[in-house]
Amino acid sequence: MITRQLLISGFGGQGLLFMGKALAYKWLMEGYNVSWLPSYGPEMRGGTANCGVVVSENHLIGSPLVANPNVLICMNLPSLDKYEDKVVPGGMIFVDSTMIERKVKRTDVDVYYIPASKMASDNNMIVLANMIMMGKVLQVFGETDEEAIKNGLSKCIPPKKAEMFDVNMRAIQLGLGYEAK
Amino acid sequence: MSEKVLMKGNEAIAEAAIIAGCRHYFGYPITPQTEIAAYMAKRMPKVGGTFLQAESEIAAINMVYGVSSTGKRVMTSSSSPGISLKQEGISYLAGADLPALIVNAQRGGPGLGGIQPSQSDYFQATKGGGHGDYHLIVLAPYSVQEMAELTIKGFDLADKYRMPTMILCDGTTGQMMEPVTFDFAVKQPPEKPWAVTGTKMEREHNIINSLYLQADKLEEKNFERYERYKLVEENEVMYQEYMADDADIIIAATGIASRIALSSVEKAREKGIKAGLIRPITLWPFPKAAFAKAAEHCRQIIAVELNMGQMIEDIKLATEFKVPVSLYNRTGGVLPDVYEILGVIENAAKGGKR
Numbered sequence: 001m002i003t004r005q006l007l008i009s010g011f012g013g014q015g016l017l018f019m020g021k022a023l024a025y026k027w028l029m030e031g032y033n034v035s036w037l038p039s040y041g042p043e044m045r046g047g048t049a050n051c052g053v054v055v056s057e058n059h060l061i062g063s064p065l066v067a068n069p070n071v072l073i074c075m076n077l078p079s080l081d082k083y084e085d086k087v088v089p090g091g092m093i094f095v096d097s098t099m100i101e102r103k104v105k106r107t108d109v110d111v112y113y114i115p116a117s118k119m120a121s122d123n124n125m126i127v128l129a130n131m132i133m134m135g136k137v138l139q140v141f142g143e144t145d146e147e148a149i150k151n152g153l154s155k156c157i158p159p160k161k162a163e164m165f166d167v168n169m170r171a172i173q174l175g176l177g178y179e180a181k
Numbered sequence: 182m183s184e185k186v187l188m189k190g191n192e193a194i195a196e197a198a199i200i201a202g203c204r205h206y207f208g209y210p211i212t213p214q215t216e217i218a219a220y221m222a223k224r225m226p227k228v229g230g231t232f233l234q235a236e237s238e239i240a241a242i243n244m245v246y247g248v249s250s251t252g253k254r255v256m257t258s259s260s261s262p263g264i265s266l267k268q269e270g271i272s273y274l275a276g277a278d279l280p281a282l283i284v285n286a287q288r289g290g291p292g293l294g295g296i297q298p299s300q301s302d303y304f305q306a307t308k309g310g311g312h313g314d315y316h317l318i319v320l321a322p323y324s325v326q327e328m329a330e331l332t333i334k335g336f337d338l339a340d341k342y343r344m345p346t347m348i349l350c351d352g353t354t355g356q357m358m359e360p361v362t363f364d365f366a367v368k369q370p371p372e373k374p375w376a377v378t379g380t381k382m383e384r385e386h387n388i389i390n391s392l393y394l395q396a397d398k399l400e401e402k403n404f405e406r407y408e409r410y411k412l413v414e415e416n417e418v419m420y421q422e423y424m425a426d427d428a429d430i431i432i433a434a435t436g437i438a439s440r441i442a443l444s445s446v447e448k449a450r451e452k453g454i455k456a457g458l459i460r461p462i463t464l465w466p467f468p469k470a471a472f473a474k475a476a477e478h479c480r481q482i483i484a485v486e487l488n489m490g491q492m493i494e495d496i497k498l499a500t501e502f503k504v505p506v507s508l509y510n511r512t513g514g515v516l517p518d519v520y521e522i523l524g525v526i527e528n529a530a531k532g533g534k535r
Contacts, residue, residue, distance in 0.1 A: 021187065028360050038356055038357075060324065061440075062440055155186075
């Protein structure tokens, strides 16, 4: 696996930090080194909350800050406006096309649109657009082994909230199975 | 807990402190270290310990003084403005030769400053932030794993040398999550025959005090304390070198700045530039010998700091001005990115004459 530098960005409350943690735990359980860094404080005000996840085969990850992601996941327009130009050439941009009406302007990156928020409301899982996005990301990465995904997810959902596990997993499956028409 | 878990740096410090046998935590909330207090509030009652949110930082550090006097492992944590408030108590701990662990998750200053990460308390931590002649052992972790390890080490060193130890980290290392394991062989704390534990009418009173009104007695105490500091300087220096052996350009950085610089150094090497990194882990005692050695072969040292240039003074002293030492800094909570530092290295590689 090449070193992946993910930046996951959107509004506070969309579960971006959780998505980052679920991905980080999946990769940790698979033996990779990971770091997860949230934005905190005033940078969270004014439209974007984000977290950076770095995954690598290296023993130690250098900078845990993701200034130039090779994977950008956007769940609101301010995020796309702010970070589109930061993505390294050849990188990937994932867009929640329910939340973001415009298209990505860059032509040197691979772009994936998924109406995650609409799919979430259509399936009565309105707060789980994040997990649908995550499923799509993993599908594109070719990481569709559900056992591995479950291993990571189980570390992120405390036993007290075990009933949340299945619905999160269902949301991920929706993303895993999504193909643009 | 030998399994690798993802944890925030702040939480790793708290868990490691409990593993080290610390059963008393006193603090007052402040961003960006509140996770330490939150974790302690949850965990301490379960292990028979005391978590107490004091009425102020000043109260908390004086509670630390009290518990330490009884020989128990004890800690407090705060962030820059709160650490300033604790300075009187820290000077008293040093003056009474009491061990304690103090965590400073630095934020931008001076004054109330901001809540974003910073390294601007280097002077305060390493040169004595309170009054009087004294030092703290100052440890600067750069990963979540190291935050756990240095917490345990910090308690050991504090007990061994009877002096307070400070973990000097920052908002970023406190907030980030990384894998961490807690497989430590924890040493039993040493006997503390000086502690005030009740005489049972069987021994002389132990007295914990920092007041010496007779000048010659106070002088004697200070000389004795500095003999111990000398031992710390001889035996406890820690640092890490990364491709520094043959480097022309050496970056000096600690904490989160060293993580970013590590990536910059790797990228510089990919471009054929002989760059390296020296990362002090103990800021006091400062790894003077490592820098003196580097000055024998490198062309230039660049201190990358999240302040207006503080550690650079120690580097200049250690290298005795044998090589140019320059500063690349961001402050106020701004972090440089990997390519920014790479640019600084590239510039140095182009122009740097010895």
